[in-house]
Amino acid sequence: MTEPSSGVQALTRGVDLLEALADAGGEAGVSELAGRTGLAPGTIHRLVRTLLHAGYLRQLPSRRYALGPRLIRLGDSATRMLGRWATPTLTELVAAIGETANLAVLDGDHAVYVAQVPSPHSVRVFAEIGRRVPVHCTGVGKALLSALPAAEAETLLARTGLPAVTPSTVTDPDRMRAELAATRERGYATDDGEQEPGVRCVAVPVVGAHGAVALSVSGPEGRMDAAALRRAVPLVVAAGERLRTALAA
Known part of the structure; x- marks a missing residue:
């Protein structure tokens, strides 16, 4: 050699x-x-x-x-490219489920949306690209936390705390630990009105040589009922696996 x-x-x-x-x-x-x-x-x-x-x-x-500071320019360009590479997978998810698909990354102590393909419905969930959201009360945030070593996730949450954003936000540390453990075991996270009332989300971590990103589908609870969530979970998990393969190519 x-x-x-x-x-x-x-x-x-x-x-x-x-x-x-x-x-x-x-x-x-x-x-x-x-x-x-x-x-x-x-x-x-x-x-x-x-x-x-x-x-x-x-x-x-x-x-x-x-x-x-020179890394900022490289990071911005890489983030834009990441969104471009993920768009076909997001588009497939919207076609299969009918709800808005998102891609987010961890930036410091927050999750940041870097790509989105909107639902075709007139009433839909919308998150601006570049929007920073808490990790403890969002599907993408919990998916990203689950991809971290448990001690690192604990340290991050100790810095941010678990402030109540809605009445449904998980604010108890033991319950959050249990939820992250369940997310790691089953491979996906959920958000049931914890960041925005009336909005439900399922998200998966996508981990590879690129680090970790989170892929999610979000919609109003009227359409994202229990049956719709059960149908969405395997589709989102499969999309996460396709994206992991695409990013590794």
């Missing part, structure tokens, strides 16, 4: 370093990065100098390193 060139190896290590910083919450010191990547501190210092010069990292007054 051919050994990678020094340039390819440096690029691979640089990407590993950026991903380790992202996994650490966007900020870390050299020793923490060494532990996460397995790279020697001297190698990390050399990579950091290059990434700092290019604007992909910045150094904080504490001497720790953080993701730099």
Whole structure:
């Protein structure tokens, strides 16, 4: 097997370093990065100098390193492409179920909608692209939480709390833990008027090399009754699997 060139190896290590910083919450010191990547501190210092010069990292007054502002442009472009790649799957879901299909990602402590195909009905659920919503009371948010390690999900919810958005919002930590455990086991999350009264949603996490996104279908409770939800669940789960395969291609 051919050994990678020094340039390819440096690029691979640089990407590993950026991903380790992202996994650490966007900020870390050299020793923490060494532990996460397995790279020697001297190698990390050399990579950091290059990434700092290019604007992909910045150094904080504490001497720790953080993701730099130049990554914002790359992230915005990648998010737009993600929405474009997901649109055929969303369109198929709308055709099969008749309700609005959405794609969301985790951004900090919130879920953000990055793509949507609306229902053909005149009365339908609509979420603006770019809208940030709480994770504890939305189907996409709970799906994204379920894709995180349990301890990481707990830490996020400890930061945000479980404020009541509607009378149906889950505000008890033990009940939320149980709901996330059930979501992980069955593979999908639900939202029954927890973020908007009269709106029901089923969502699935889509996990792969790209990280995690959430795919959902939402509609008014008058159409999304118990029978409609039972029909929708396997269709949304299957769509999530198709999207996972598409994003891995």
